Amino acid sequence: MKKILLTTTGLIALGMAPAMAADLAARPYTKAPPMAVAVYNWSGFYAGVNGGWGSSRQRWDETSLGVAPMGSHDATGGTVGGQIGYRWQAASWVFGVEAQGNWADFHGSNAIPLLPAFTNDTRVDAFGLFTGQVGYAANNVLFYLKGGAAVTSDRYRLLTTGTGVSLANSVDDTRWGGVVGVGLEYGFAPNWSAGIEYNHMFMQDKTYNFVSNGVVFPAGTLVAQTRIRQDVDVITARINYKFGGY
Numbered sequence: 001m002k003k004i005l006l007t008t009t010g011l012i013a014l015g016m017a018p019a020m021a022a023d024l025a026a027r028p029y030t031k032a033p034p035m036a037v038a039v040y041n042w043s044g045f046y047a048g049v050n051g052g053w054g055s056s057r058q059r060w061d062e063t064s065l066g067v068a069p070m071g072s073h074d075a076t077g078g079t080v081g082g083q084i085g086y087r088w089q090a091a092s093w094v095f096g097v098e099a100q101g102n103w104a105d106f107h108g109s110n111a112i113p114l115l116p117a118f119t120n121d122t123r124v125d126a127f128g129l130f131t132g133q134v135g136y137a138a139n140n141v142l143f144y145l146k147g148g149a150a151v152t153s154d155r156y157r158l159l160t161t162g163t164g165v166s167l168a169n170s171v172d173d174t175r176w177g178g179v180v181g182v183g184l185e186y187g188f189a190p191n192w193s194a195g196i197e198y199n200h201m202f203m204q205d206k207t208y209n210f211v212s213n214g215v216v217f218p219a220g221t222l223v224a225q226t227r228i229r230q231d232v233d234v235i236t237a238r239i240n241y242k243f244g245g246y
Helices: 002-025
Strands: 044-062 068-090 093-112 115-138 141-160 171-189 192-211 222-242
Touching (some): 093 222, 115 171, 115 192, 141 222
Antiparallel strands (some): 068 093, 171 192
């Protein structure tokens, strides 16, 4: 009986082998699908912080009796602030709008060449930028140009050289102008990017009246009528978080 069972089982196995071989041959070999390459998406709202260094070039001219040069100086120092904006991407081109606000501590002064006993003094306390952007993206690397409006918060003073005694009431003013800039940004993680940016601000020329505070000259006396020309250069490092999908 055992011999009969073994013989029958062997015959069945031999009969099934060709069918199994034919079935295996009918199934073609297919490769695993390639892994998708992640493409960085620059579209969406973003917000971030920045910090760096700036220099404000100041040229003072006395204008009450013609034009008499009062000298020039650079008001320099650090800055820190934040930005918020929106970008949209079309193929490799990226377009955007951004608002940026910064606190600043740019300070400088110079002795007046014709009156070295007196000093011009400038401080820039803050600035803001409202710009449009156009850029080109190579996946997670973005190069862009920007331009728009700029505003600065300034304080101007006339002082005695050496002692720093104020000759007139300080002049505080908000000045508007234009800005152009360039930046490079790198997406180092989903939704996170870091970059570096340079901006040059063209601020309008303005004329101010410095009125005596009574310390040196009689109170209310016009000490100087001064035209001040101002340009600002700022370089900052920044980090942004983009809201939405990667």
